[in-house]
Amino acid sequence: MLNIRQARIEDICVLKKLQFQLTEYHKANLPDDFLSPEEIEQKIDLHKIIESESSIFLVAESNGHLVGFVFGELWVRKSWTLKQRKIASIEQIVVDSCFRSQGVGLALIEAFEERAISNGGEELFLEVYSFNESALGLYRKAGIAPKILIGQKALS
Known part of the structure; x- marks a missing residue:
């Protein structure tokens, strides 16, 4: 049975292992x-993210084992041209x-x-990289449609 709950400080060791899987793929x-995973570990303070008032950090458990996570934050979009809105950013x-492919990602998004x-x-x-077909499929299932395209070019 899948259970979604708030991340806790004691989850950090497993969260780092899951993060490593994503980093290797990217x-x-x-x-x-x-x-590198080591450089990311030095930059990201999971304690701070878990405890932040503006963060949403959830984990998925299956039979007592962490099998996934999602984190993001709430912020107010302020723009010269766009309407001000409170954005939930994954x-x-x-x-x-x-x-x-067992519904964990969709449950986390929901x-x-x-x-x-x-x-x-x-x-x-x-944001999602265009090579990440599995994530693109998940986001489509969740009703998340592309709205903004961001280009990238190396400047030499």
Whole structure:
């Protein structure tokens, strides 16, 4: 049975292992863009993210084992041209490779949305690399449609 709950400090060791899976996947596809797992560990303060008032950090448990997580934050979009809205931004979603295609990712997104709405969120925002076909499929299932295209070019 799948259970979605708030992340806790004692989850950090397993969260780092899940993060490593995602980092390896990204580095395999864009080796020049992504930091090593060790560099990421030095930059990301999971304690701070878990305890932050503006963060939403949820984990998925299956039979008492962590099998995925999603984290993001709420922020107010302020723009010269766009309407001001409270945005719920997914920064990262990871599902253990052994549990993919079993509804874990969708359950995490739905729980993230519920938490965001209960905290005044009006719109969901996330970024995904174009090579990540499995994530693109998950987001389509969750009703998340492409709205903004971001280009990238190396300047030499």
